[in-house]
Amino acid sequence: MSNSSALPSDPSQLLNDLLKSAKSKGADAADALLVEGTSSSLSCRLGKPEDLERSEGWDLGLRVLIGKQQAVVSSSGLGANALSELVDRAVAMARAVPEDAYAGLADPDQLATDIPDLDEFDPSEPSAEQMIEMAQACEDAARAVNGITNSEGAEISFGKSVVYLAGTNGFNGMRQGSRFSLGVSVVAGEGTMMERDYDYTSAVWLSDLDDPAKIGAQAGENTIKRLNPRKVDSAQVPIVYAPRVASSLVGHFTGAINGQSVARGTTFLADMMNGQVFGENIVIVDDPLRKRGLRSKPFDGEGVATKTRNIIDGGILTTWILDLATSRQLGLETTGHASRGTDGPPSPSTTNVHMTAGNVSKEDLIGAIDNGFYVTELIGMGVNGVTGDYSRGAGGFWIENGEIAYPVNEITIASNLKDMFKNMMPADDLTFKFATNAPTLRIDGMTIAGK
Numbered sequence: 001m002s003n004s005s006a007l008p009s010d011p012s013q014l015l016n017d018l019l020k021s022a023k024s025k026g027a028d029a030a031d032a033l034l035v036e037g038t039s040s041s042l043s044c045r046l047g048k049p050e051d052l053e054r055s056e057g058w059d060l061g062l063r064v065l066i067g068k069q070q071a072v073v074s075s076s077g078l079g080a081n082a083l084s085e086l087v088d089r090a091v092a093m094a095r096a097v098p099e100d101a102y103a104g105l106a107d108p109d110q111l112a113t114d115i116p117d118l119d120e121f122d123p124s125e126p127s128a129e130q131m132i133e134m135a136q137a138c139e140d141a142a143r144a145v146n147g148i149t150n151s152e153g154a155e156i157s158f159g160k161s162v163v164y165l166a167g168t169n170g171f172n173g174m175r176q177g178s179r180f181s182l183g184v185s186v187v188a189g190e191g192t193m194m195e196r197d198y199d200y201t202s203a204v205w206l207s208d209l210d211d212p213a214k215i216g217a218q219a220g221e222n223t224i225k226r227l228n229p230r231k232v233d234s235a236q237v238p239i240v241y242a243p244r245v246a247s248s249l250v251g252h253f254t255g256a257i258n259g260q261s262v263a264r265g266t267t268f269l270a271d272m273m274n275g276q277v278f279g280e281n282i283v284i285v286d287d288p289l290r291k292r293g294l295r296s297k298p299f300d301g302e303g304v305a306t307k308t309r310n311i312i313d314g315g316i317l318t319t320w321i322l323d324l325a326t327s328r329q330l331g332l333e334t335t336g337h338a339s340r341g342t343d344g345p346p347s348p349s350t351t352n353v354h355m356t357a358g359n360v361s362k363e364d365l366i367g368a369i370d371n372g373f374y375v376t377e378l379i380g381m382g383v384n385g386v387t388g389d390y391s392r393g394a395g396g397f398w399i400e401n402g403e404i405a406y407p408v409n410e411i412t413i414a415s416n417l418k419d420m421f422k423n424m425m426p427a428d429d430l431t432f433k434f435a436t437n438a439p440t441l442r443i444d445g446m447t448i449a450g451k
Helices: 012-026 081-096 128-143 212-227 243-256 258-263 322-330 362-367 418-422
Strands: 029-043 048-066 069-075 148-167 172-188 195-203 237-243 284-285 309-313 353-355 371-379 389-400 403-416 422-428 441-449
Touching: 012 081, 012 148, 012 172, 029 128, 029 389, 048 081, 048 128, 069 081, 069 195, 081 389, 128 148, 128 212, 148 212, 148 237, 172 212, 172 243, 237 243, 237 362, 243 284, 243 353, 243 371, 243 418, 258 309, 258 322, 362 403, 403 418, 418 422, 418 441
Parallel strands: 237 371
Antiparallel strands: 029 048, 029 148, 048 069, 148 172, 172 195, 237 441, 284 309, 284 353, 371 389, 389 403, 403 441, 422 441
């Protein structure tokens, strides 16, 4: 972000004036987005702080519609001349582009009117000294683990933003948010026998971050466990995903039900609405209203009210992830999932997503396996969103007689997501650490390509 002119004392009034100007210059409808942001990050390696960075600024985006012709223009200049030129460019571009049959603002009766407080903004701002202290404590704890030989460093960051959205349809809303994160990556072993691993924590409020020393110690222990990995033969065995990688499977699912993919017919779940996608014990929730959630928001990028919904209920697919454009294209109602920046039109995106916990422990999931693989790391992006074919490099641990036996690396795990979804068994260890969360997951019938 950049700041070529001072932010006005009343940003909402600036947006409303901008919309009036757009209407006076020929726009039939318009909306405007102003984002004010502050961010800072610091890295620490081998006990020494480095790369302390900070940025402050704002960006403005204006979307103009003339009939079904739509254009979006962004600017970081907020002076009178810059705003006038912004409107002129947007109107001229809208007149020049082809029609988009699905473009348009929300109807007044679709707009959010009751804006709940989701506790999404922490006014705290750690000093440089505090950031250094937390990063050093995290890395020191990781390096203190016996067997750790080097460090890729610890990093701490925070960001705060205020978003103002207004439209000629009558919407005028503001929301603000914050995010803090801390992580470390370390190395064990020497030469060609080196292994690395990591841990991190992220939260909306600074006080909700996990203890830096705990994160560091976990990163060190994760790394030591990976020393002296073995290779395994190709086989078809049960695979257990640790929570930090299990969330990626939920991410593949939400990508497949994104309205843009559905409207284009480029998803392997295109014909599965109201169908049995997962086992009957599976529930997946999209919850934009979770307090202090990493992606919580009371209204979406088009001013539409958000709501919590089970996108998978009893294994059945209940909804697509839609904004206004994709809902019109599919002949449905928006689900309030519009996301946007200042330099482009809205597009659908999930919020806080989680798969609910099962009723069996991780130990029992693993304990029932004679031979299998416990995945803790995934490599590459070998997932075909059109067919559902799944093939990814992986590292983790071999399971023998119901126990974690030894580390394994340089293998490939493969199947098809349709089959994987139907064969998932969740453990009872769900925690909310990421924006998308899942418990430990067991999937039978996958293929391992090994030595």
